Structures are given as C-alpha cells and as structure tokens.
Amino acid sequence: MDDYTHLLAGLAETGALGEEWRGAFERAPRSAFVPDEIWVEDSDTSNGYRLVDKDADPAEWWAEVNSGRQVVTQLDDGRADGPGTATSSGSMPRLVASMLRHLDVADGNTVLDIGTGTGWTSALLCARLGDGAVTTVEVDPAVAAAASERLERLGLKPHRVVGDGLLGYPAGGPYDRIHSTAAVQRVPLAWIEQTRPGGVIVTPWGTPYANAGLLRLEVGKRGRESHGRFVGDVSFMWMRAQRPHELQDPDRSPDHQGPSQLDPDLAEENVHAAFAIGLRTPGVRTLHSWQEADPSGTHRFRLSDDAGSWASVRFRDWHEADAVHQAGPRRLWDEVVAARRAWLEDGKPELTRFGLTVTADGDQHVWLDAPDNTLR
Incomplete structure (x- = not known):
C-alpha cells in the first residue's frame, strides 16, 4: 500500500x-x-x-x-x-x-x-x-x-x-x-443570489479574533432568510478582499491602565472560547508580542480594531495595576473580558452550537442553538 x-x-x-x-x-x-x-x-x-x-x-x-x-x-x-x-x-x-x-x-x-x-x-x-x-x-x-x-x-x-x-x-x-x-467574514449576497433555493453553501467563516468555523448555509426562498450552522472547526486562508487588518504598533501612549480581570491565557483557552469571544468583539484582531531580550517578562496579548482602538495585557503578573494598557474609543480588553464572561454564562457552548442567518438584503447575524436566539 x-x-x-x-x-x-x-x-x-x-x-x-x-x-x-x-x-x-x-x-x-x-x-x-x-x-x-x-x-x-x-x-x-x-x-x-x-x-x-x-x-x-x-x-x-x-x-x-x-x-x-x-x-x-x-x-x-x-x-x-x-x-x-x-x-x-x-x-x-x-x-x-x-x-x-x-x-x-x-x-x-x-x-x-x-x-x-x-x-x-x-x-x-x-x-x-x-x-x-x-x-x-x-x-x-x-x-x-x-x-x-x-x-x-x-x-x-x-x-x-x-x-x-x-x-x-x-x-x-x-x-x-x-x-x-477561502474564509470569509461575511457571506457575499452574490453567493446566495446565485444558489437555487434549497441549495447549500459550504465555506470557512470567521472573525479577525478567531478564523475557526466551517459554515453550512441552506439558501432560503427568494426574498427570505437563509440559515445555517457551524459544522466544524477549520482555519483557512482569507478571501483577499476580506482579510483582517494588519496589527500595527500603537501610535500613542495608553489613556487607560489597570489590572486585568482575566488571566490572558483564558482569552484563548480553546477554539470554542475564542470563537465565541470573536463573535462579541467585532473587528478585533489579536497578536502575541514580546521583546527578544526578555520574552517571558515582556510577553503581551495585543488587540486592535483598525479604527483607533488598541489594547494589550501582560501575561506575567496580569493582576497588577499596570498590566493592561488601552486606548481609543473602545476598551478592547474589557470587551474581551465581558465576551468570555458571556460565553461562561451560556454554558461554554462549542462552536457547533452557533449558527448564522443571512437576510434577503445581505445582513447577517449569529445565533446560539436556534435562529430566534440572536447573540447578544
């Protein structure tokens, strides 16, 4: 053989x-x-x-x-x-x-x-x-x-x-x-319009935070919604036009510092946690960074939304007063903490419990367990 x-x-x-x-x-x-x-x-x-x-x-x-x-x-x-x-x-x-x-x-x-x-x-x-x-x-x-x-x-x-x-x-x-x-952040309306009602679209789907879901979308009748579930954990390269933004070094000092309310390791505890957090933190991309001279002591979890907001949290001594740095209109690390808390309150659902609805106009929203349970 x-x-x-x-x-x-x-x-x-x-x-x-x-x-x-x-x-x-x-x-x-x-x-x-x-x-x-x-x-x-x-x-x-x-x-x-x-x-x-x-x-x-x-x-x-x-x-x-x-x-x-x-x-x-x-x-x-x-x-x-x-x-x-x-x-x-x-x-x-x-x-x-x-x-x-x-x-x-x-x-x-x-x-x-x-x-x-x-x-x-x-x-x-x-x-x-x-x-x-x-x-x-x-x-x-x-x-x-x-x-x-x-x-x-x-x-x-x-x-x-x-x-x-x-x-x-x-x-x-x-x-x-x-x-x-190729992975998408949004299912193109053109795909739905070019699929017969009752047909199926299979595509990797994700967020900048977690490119992790395989979506199986069943196309509805003309003028009606299309619904589908995430049926697996996959990570594919992005469609070029939907690639997340590049994470740049902060261009200004933080306007907020404080201790973290969450061990940063738990922000990527597993694929299910990361997927759920990404759903509740739109546009947020992450990156690990450190200085080569002291990789352990300087290891930080960085976030950016490409609209002027950024945050970082130190892995070591994350509970101390200067561990979290944030700037911009959004408090991105606070959003991550809240998103993970919501995932815990939902019972730590695996990503296959989530689904997606695309309206006839191309709007999309994610739900948990059933289309009428839209994600908060």
Missing part, C-alpha cells in the same frame, strides 16, 4: 471520507495538484519558511504531499520580498473530505467552486459530478494558470474563471451548491 492509499484508508476509517467520494480521491490524487516547489515552516529562516523543491529533495516533497498536513504553495501573493505570509495552499485532506461531505452533492448537481488554488478540489468535484457540472473561480491569474495545466494533465475540464470569488460567477448560475476554500 503506497502512502496516498494509506492516507485514504485512514480517512475512510475515521469516517471523514465516504464511499461516494473514494473513487474521486483515487482518480485525482493530491500529488497531481501540488507544484514542484512548496514551502515548509522553518524557524531558522528570515521569513519562517523554507523552500522544498521536488527535483532537489524528492523524499521530503513526497513526505509533505502524502502527509495529512496543509501544504503551503505560495507566500505573500507571489511577491518575492514579502514578510512570509502563506497566501495559497493545498488544504489538509481530512478537511477537504469533510467539506465535500457537508456539501452533500447528488448526481446532476452543479457546483461553483470558489478559490481554485492548486485545482485539487475542483478536480475532485469533476471526478464525482462530471466536468460540465463544475465552475471554478480563482482571483490570482498565475495560480489559476498553474491549476489549469494540472487539471488538463488528468483530463479534467471544469469551467475555469479568473476573477473575484466574492462576486461568484452569475453567468453559470444558478448553482445547486457553492463551495469555498
């Missing part, structure tokens, strides 16, 4: 890969859609990544490709001088299988695939439903061209579009399913 066959067998044993998708995964192996050059994390490099070339180091390349891990295929939107931010990848096979299972396709369905990336997901959809059933959209022309070459090699021919996935592709609609491999 080769490594990829072993990987598929493991996915099947855990229930992540159903028999209805097994043939598609076998016809379109992951390795056929990973470029010859990939990036692996390496703390000894200036940008945190090291290039692995298939020709120069085939053993490591194959080990990464046939692992269950994400494979980074692009940094910094393809710029050579970027800081080392992963901007395109081959997703974890377990998550790919899980998302396709939640998509719940049937023979004859049409699918709009948002974020072609390496081309693997659109290949799996073609292998399962046929070329004519799949339209795939990619915003990066270079990424799209490379994916097209790989698809052609396997004889798979979805309708390929270079464009902004947030706009969908109305010319090919309406679709029975929309599948996105």
